[in-house]
Amino acid sequence: MNFYIVDDDPAIQKILKIIILKNELGIILGVADDGEKAIKEITSLKPDIVLVDLLLPNIDGIGIVNDLRNTDLETTFIMISEVKSPEMISKAYKSGVEFFISKPINVMEVLSVIKKVQEKIQMSNVIASFETAFKNMNSLRVAPDKSELEKKDIKKDVNLILLELGVLGELGHRDILEAIIWIKEQSYSSNQQYKLFDVYKHLKLFHEKNEGTEINISTIEQRIRRTINKILQNIANLGIEDYGNDTFIKYYSSIFDFKEVRKQMDYEREKSPYCGKINIKKFFEGILILLSF
Structure with missing residues (x-):
């Protein structure tokens, strides 16, 4: 460089x-x-x-x-x-x-x-390369064999990331886990870029099939949003304690916009009445990038 x-x-x-x-x-x-x-x-x-x-x-x-x-x-x-x-x-x-x-x-x-x-x-x-490829090269993707997809234990890797981010026990962690798995599978089998509504619709069907109870999409979205907000708070507090913290460095700009992390840090310090905002799609795509390393 x-x-x-x-x-x-x-x-x-x-x-x-x-x-x-x-x-x-x-x-x-x-x-x-x-x-x-x-x-x-x-x-x-x-x-x-x-x-x-x-x-x-x-x-x-x-x-x-x-x-x-x-x-x-x-x-x-x-x-x-x-x-x-x-x-x-x-x-x-x-x-x-x-x-x-x-x-x-x-x-x-x-x-x-x-x-x-x-x-x-x-x-x-x-991340920039990933976003460009995701938007412009879907038509060139070839679905790999199912056995190839299974080589990497996505569930284990996502759980390790959520554990490091301090939300493994949160109610929305299972929704995030299943969403990431579904998005990764869709990226191989579809020429269309996914929409968050499609993710929530899949999660609704997933819960109803596995738990036998009905759940509305807004409940799923709120659980995911609350969990990601909790992650933003955790990252901001790590940055307040130590800007050189390895977990802070690893995640602050890969799954959030740094300006929103700074806003959250000011909010946590009671220097501003405004907290940082999350972007659920950026969060999902950031996790997918981390899984590729």
């Missing part, structure tokens, strides 16, 4: 260069010691990852990110800072920063954060 470094301390610039090059993490496209130069060159060079100091002359790190976030750049920003203020960190996250590295520079922390960022970028690329 391509890197760009923004820091007004030559020693920090040198340390970061050595870490990136020595560990073969990627290519360094450029270095800047002030915000104006950084904005101009980042816009032109379009690096994958920018390591940017919070405190800079003229335009600080948050100003740089704010200036660039409304462009067509698909750059991930890692903030470098010795500032520990929760308000400043929250301001940085709202600007579009997703990861922090503390000063003084610790080699292991830098390596850990950069590798997490690279994994996040790769996951985003896979």
